[in-house]
Amino acid sequence: MTEKLLEIRDLHVMYRTDDDNIFALNGVNLSVEKGKTIGLVGETGAGKTTTALSIMRLLPDKVGIIRQGEIFLEGRNLRDLSEADMRLLRGNNVSMIFQDPMTSLNPTHTVGEQIGEVVKLHYPELRSDAVEAKVDEMMEMVGIPAERKTEYPHQFSGGMKQRIVIAIALACNPKLLLADEPTTALDVTIQAQVLKMMNELKEKFNTSMILITHDLGVVAQICDWVGIMYAGEVIEHGTVEDIFEGERHHPYTIGLFGSIPDMTKKTERLNPIEGLMPDPSSVPPGCRFSERCPHRMDICSTDSPEVIIRGTHQIKCHLFSEPREGVCLAEEKLVKGAAS
């Protein structure tokens, strides 16, 4: 039995702007087990990054508002913590890697100073030579010679900058690592190097990880669990086996798989999802995907679907609810690949 490290219950987040209220998260439920990696997949605007920022309490001040919901880290409700407690938690228990290594490092400090800063902040009792030793250790761990710690970010390549960012994130040995598209800005051979390294470090320290990505290939290679997000909800959740090999899927998941050119076989035409994600400022009633869904039924535009659970696999779609009058179970249509 694995222990839950993080649990998010019914999280609603809104961004308040001058014109509109943007409903970014609309009831997200998610949990992360110790030592496991969950991949959060979805398109721009699905709420992946907002989920991560909510955990870190880094939503933009006064604009990003958690309307309801709970976030538990090891049983502690993070929403009850004071700002001072959150500061101790960040970097120490939970840390985050941002997408773009070119902008997340400070150009005016050496990389050694930037790694050392985290260590000094969380271990103020450490003497400076011990901090330096830790910096050297972290640099070597991510595969950069320690003597380069006196160099500035612009002297490193993109892949190396991302390694530095990872070194900063792991410097205090966090229990949970939030990685927001950590390899999207990198070339594919460098991406493979960084993913391999992250996987090794994760196993070495038994860190849990939330990996935010839009690349289903990356998910298949390194995640244990997968959550598919759409318009501020997790619409499908399960183990990688459920998602990549299971028979039943949310129509959006099928659309997502149909959109990627398959490297292993010859496809003449892609099967993308038509249309666009709904405007997050006026959320339609019922299922948020219904307007684009090829299997739309009457109930979809009125009632929000329940989460249907089978073993480890959860799908939020009316197609899988118990057969009722006027609702047909269209499971055979929803086998992946049969969409063509």
Place this chain on the structure above:
Amino acid sequence: MNSPLIETKNLKKYFHTARGPLHAVDDIDVAINKGETLGMVGESGCGKSTFGRLLLRLIEPTGGKVLFKGENILEYGQKKMKDLRKEMQIIFQDPFSSLNPRMTVSEIIAEPIRVAGMIRKENDLLERVFELMSIVGLAERFVNTYPHELDGGRRQRIGVARALALNPEFIVCDEPVSALDVSIQAQILNLMMDLQASMGLTYLFITHDLSVVKHISDNIAVMYLGQCVELAPTDDLFENPAHPYTKALLASIPVPSLKHRKKLDVIQGEVTSPINPKPGCRFAPRCPRTMPECLDSVPGLKEISPGHFVSCVLFR
């Protein structure tokens, strides 16, 4: 027999930098047949975009030839070149910065037609704009909107419509889908393939995404630091990759399937500097099979099976 629509011979472009000449494109010989797509893949800085711009003569090459329908366009004068530009167009990577934010959709699409003076009557011009919008799947109601009001997929459709405005034969597509979400990416790829089928377009498709290039290309050129290391028909390249770099590139792609879950194969090191490159194979410092003769000279493309060319001492 298909004849090449566009062809390069020993095409070179060196940029001058303070530290010496930067070999962005170094001796590239490729040909694209009419109605076909050449996919060009490689990592950032390998000279893909420079090559695309050289083909359109948006920048002047340092040496070599660009043959369009058999004629060297580098010898063309300004007037002839202007006529030729109607035949060759480009679609850019970033639909957010490649459209003028102060022009409406109809102004953007009409601009090339006005510049070329193809249609002079305003009514006819607007009709042509509507026609182009329907070809690329943009609803008529967007005709007077500005780019910032539209999402990335629709903006890229404007970019496609603008490129089609003059009925070109050849289009350079410089990472046209890289900035888009996967479901939108698939919509645009389908659109581009449909247009190719209906209008007989020829594409140079530049991308770093191997799954996209596999989907759309007839032939693929793999670039590394300004040189073409392998050139082959698409299926042949994916089934029998010959060059160690191509193999490494294919092994690095995360495949969205658990059957292919494996320890990611990783090549060590990073791309070396293209400034004043050493003689010899440019991939040698990262290559798992480096031999002493790799450092002597570039082997040059050699045909190992029909249509499959590779530049590596292993195949000499």
